Amino acid sequence: MSSPAAFLGPEGTFTDAALYVLRPDLTSEQRLACDGVEAVFEAVRSGAAAVGVVPLENSVEGGVTATTAELLNGDPLLITGEVTLDVRFSLVAREGTHLADVKHVVTHPHAQAQCRGWLGRTLPQAQTLPAASTAAAAQIVAEPGSGYDAAISAPIAGERYGLRELATDIGDRSAAATRFVLLSPPGPLPEPTGHDRTSLAAFLADDHPGALAELLNQFSVRDVNLTRLESRPTGDRLGNYCFVIDAEGHVVESRLGEALMGIRRSCRDVRFLGSYPRGDASVEIPTLLPRRTATDTDFHRAQEWLERIRAGGVS
Numbered sequence: 001m002s003s004p005a006a007f008l009g010p011e012g013t014f015t016d017a018a019l020y021v022l023r024p025d026l027t028s029e030q031r032l033a034c035d036g037v038e039a040v041f042e043a044v045r046s047g048a049a050a051v052g053v054v055p056l057e058n059s060v061e062g063g064v065t066a067t068t069a070e071l072l073n074g075d076p077l078l079i080t081g082e083v084t085l086d087v088r089f090s091l092v093a094r095e096g097t098h099l100a101d102v103k104h105v106v107t108h109p110h111a112q113a114q115c116r117g118w119l120g121r122t123l124p125q126a127q128t129l130p131a132a133s134t135a136a137a138a139q140i141v142a143e144p145g146s147g148y149d150a151a152i153s154a155p156i157a158g159e160r161y162g163l164r165e166l167a168t169d170i171g172d173r174s175a176a177a178t179r180f181v182l183l184s185p186p187g188p189l190p191e192p193t194g195h196d197r198t199s200l201a202a203f204l205a206d207d208h209p210g211a212l213a214e215l216l217n218q219f220s221v222r223d224v225n226l227t228r229l230e231s232r233p234t235g236d237r238l239g240n241y242c243f244v245i246d247a248e249g250h251v252v253e254s255r256l257g258e259a260l261m262g263i264r265r266s267c268r269d270v271r272f273l274g275s276y277p278r279g280d281a282s283v284e285i286p287t288l289l290p291r292r293t294a295t296d297t298d299f300h301r302a303q304e305w306l307e308r309i310r311a312g313g314v315s
Contacts, residue, residue, distance in 0.1 A: 002030070006040045006049035009033025012135035012157030014085060018180035019053045021083045036132055037066040044183050045075050052077075052183040058087070059177045060114050063230050067181075068244060071273055072201050072232065079199055079274035080190055081182035086175075089115055091167040092138055092158030093150040099166050102126055106137040107152035115152055117172040138163055179279070190276050192250035197227065199273035202263055203234060203242040212243070218262035219247060222255040222299075251275040254299040 005023055008015040010033050019031065032049050034040045043049035054070075057063045071077070089111055093102065105119070105128045112119070112128050119128060129148070131137035137151035142161035150166060151158075158165055190196075204211050219226055228246035249256040252275070264270050 003047065003050035004030045004032040006032040006034050006043040006052040008037055008040055008054055008133055009035065010133070010135050010139055012138060012154065012160040013133045014087060014154055014178060015053055015055055015133070015180060016135065017154070017156065018055075018083050018085055021085070022053060022081055022180070022182050023051070035136075037064070038070060041070040041074065041077065041183065044077055044185060047185075050184075051080070053180055054183065055110075055178050056082070056181045057179045057228070058110055058114070059175070060173055061110050063244070064110070068230070068232060072242065072244070072271065073235075076186055076271065077183045078186055078189070078272075079181045080184040080276050082179060082197070082276060082279035084177050084179045084280045087114070087171065087178050088155065088169055088176075089134070089152050089171045090155045090158055090165045091150050091170055092153055092155075092161075092163035093141060093166050094144075095162075095164055097149060097164075097166065099123075102149040102166070104129065104148045105150050105152060106131050106140055106148045108132070108134045108137065111137075111152045114171050114173065114176055118167075118170040122167070122170075135160070182276075189251065189274070192252055192275070193277045195278050196248070196250040196275055197278045198247050198249055198251055198256055198260075198275040199245070200247075200260070200263075201232075201242050201244050201271040201273060202267050203269040203271075205266065205268040207240075214266060215243065215263060218259045218266075222259050224249060224255055224259050248278075249275075254296050254303075258299070 005019060005026055007019045032043060034043055037054050040052040040054050044052040054067045055064045056067050102123055103126055105123065105126050107128065109130050111134050119126065131140060134153035135157040138153040138157040138161045140146050141148045141151040142163055152170070155165065202215055225248045226245060227248060230244045231241045232244055234240040234242050247256060251257055251260065
């Protein structure tokens with residue numbers, strides 16, 4: 001059997017569901033549940049797994065720190081796919097438990113943050129403690145004598161571990177979503193689809209006024225839209241930051257390729273994190289006036305024009 005696909009476990013996590021979407025061809029024997037984001041990265045880096053799936057960012061809490069840290073450090077891995085899932089939470093407990101009985105709740109910190117308002121209104125006296133994942137929380141509560149009365153998890157996790165729902169859709173925001181990425185060892189990139197995303201981390205050469213503006217200008221002048229920009233400490237010393245960037249497009253496209261070259265010339269280091277098909281739907285944003293965006297053809301024509309000038313001075 002070929003190497004399995006690793007995911008943030010145990011069974012029943014949102015990451016488990018994301019793997020089903022990204023790799024529906026896998027059997028249960030080809031799925032490797034890992035205890036923590038770091039373990040997923042290690043499984044792929046060591047060859048114990050062919051690919052891995054981890055959460056990258058959430059629409060409420062932002063970036064997942066553990067995932068971003070692993071992408072920036074250690075042996076490089078590439079993002080080769082992504083999917084965005086709606087996130088809905090339930091409060092689940094063992095049979096016979098009632099809402100009034102709940103004094104201790106266990107869940108993942110991101111889930112707790114997304115249900116903070118509901119917890120404050122409904123269970124103001126309950127103590128909430130962290131678990132490695134929402135499914136791990138459900139698994140803990142299912143164990144007799146665990147000391148926890150209920151878990152906040154995906155409904156599927158409650159079903160998986162024999163728990164019943166005390167409350168459904170308890171998230172503070174109904175439109176909450178999480179983006180998951182597929183990790184692969186370095187190798188050939190996915191073919192461009194026309195609806196792609198490129199991820200990278202840029203480490204500035206020095207700290208000076210306008211340094212970030214200079215970095216962003218490489219994208220702006222080439223009409224490349226950014227879908228994410230996050231600053232992260234480098235760990236070298238206090239005040240040293242790098243920037244994690246998601247840009248529309250594929251690295252084989254002229255505009256984006258030129259932008260990356262410009263960034264590499266001015267930065268101390270750039271870590272390429274992948275070019276891959278976008279997992280979100282294309283959304284038309286209405287504007288008062290239609291805005292023309294430059295195409296690869298425009299850049300090829302501009303390059304030909306410049307070559308003519310260099311060759312003979314005639315445009």
